[in-house]
Amino acid sequence: MGTRGTAWKTRATTAITRFRAADDGTAGAYAYASMAEACGRVYGWGHTWTTTYFNTVYNLRNPDGGWGLSRAYDAFGDGSVNDPQTTYTVTLADHVGMPLLAGYQAGVVPKARVQGIVDMLMAMPRVPVDRGQCVAYSTRADDAQPGYEVHNVSAGVGYFLHRAGALGLGATGMHRLITDISIHQVDAYRTADIWWPYLADGPNQDPDHQAYSAQSMYPIAYWVGREAIYKLMTTAYPDDPMSPLAHMRLVSTPGGVASWSRTHGSPITLWGELGDQWLAEASAFITNPPGGYPLTRLAQAALFCARNSGVS
Structure with missing residues (x-):
């Protein structure tokens, strides 16, 4: 492990230690x-x-x-409150799905558990859109109404299925769904802003959700995802206390055309190099997690920093 990876591993260790000291057993599936x-x-x-x-x-x-979420939640503020046992798309594809996929790749999570997530994502409701497909926010029909397309959530399904497919998992229609998700998300992409809206054609999403969109699109619509990642990794967002998560998330992005180190080339990625400037920001976030759900914030930081420990 090089100096860069060691710096991120140190931060991951700190976040893990702080989480374990504060955990009261109620942090939830995302955190655990x-x-x-x-x-x-x-x-x-x-x-x-x-x-x-x-x-x-x-x-x-x-x-x-x-x-x-294990709690009631009105996802769109429309009065249709989801019960605590509602299954959410982003929880399947990212919050739980990606760690289980990593565990499967490492040989400690059974294949059936990851295949079950693939199957559930394939069966999720769809939001009607003009081009491509958009996977709904949850299993609830109320969350699949026209205009309820949440772009980072649907893009994340494409990303998870792409990663699952690379490990040999699959389902009938999976490749078509990945294709259609990429088409819809490219349509929604705002070229002048290098950004996606959060919901339908509404306001631009915050940097944290934007990073998830960019990470998700990088392997399924490379140049669009790359430009979005580059903007995030070269920009500070001092007015958004959650923005450090965006930078932490993207440091471990793989290399690719125009995404290797400009001075050293492979195996050093551009994203690893750009991440150096955000190390102090990550430390401050871990020391004082902003907003609500501090255990989840610590767990997110631990995860992203642990992933970054593999960068050269």
Whole structure:
């Protein structure tokens, strides 16, 4: 591990330590899945903490086999309150799905658990759109109405399915869905802003959600995703306390055409180099997580920094 990876691993270790000290057992599936992958990457996939966190995630499944918030939530403020056992698309594809996919790749998560997520995402409702397809926000029909397309959520489904497909998992119609998601998201992309709206054709989303969109589009619409990542990684957002998560998320982005180090080339990525300027920002975030849900914020930071420990 090089100096850069060590710097990120140190921050991951700090975030893990702070999470474990504050955890009261109610952090939720997102936090515990993030901790499972973070501990796997930092301490080893066979470490007792890694195993315990994965088992905690399994035990938090909804009756339908998915995961969500474990609390009532009106996703669109329209009065249709989702019950605590509602399964959410982003929880399947990113919050829980990506850590389980990493665990599967490492040989500690059974294939059936990841295939189950693939199958659930393929069965999620769709929001009607003019071109391509948009996967709905949750399993609830009320969250699949026209105009309820949440761009980062649907893009994230394409990303997860792409990653799952690369590991040999699949489902009938999966490649068509990835294609259609990419078409819809390219249509929604605002070229002048190098940005996506959050909902339908509404205001631009915040940097944290934008980073998830950019990360998701990078492998399925490369140049669009690359430009969005470059803007995020070269821009400070001092008025948005959650923006450090955007920078932390994107440091581990793989290299590619015009995405390797400009001075050293492969295996050093442009994104790893650009991440150096955000190390102090990440430390400050871990020391004092902003906003609500501090355990989830620490778990997110632990996960992203652990992923970044692999950069050269």
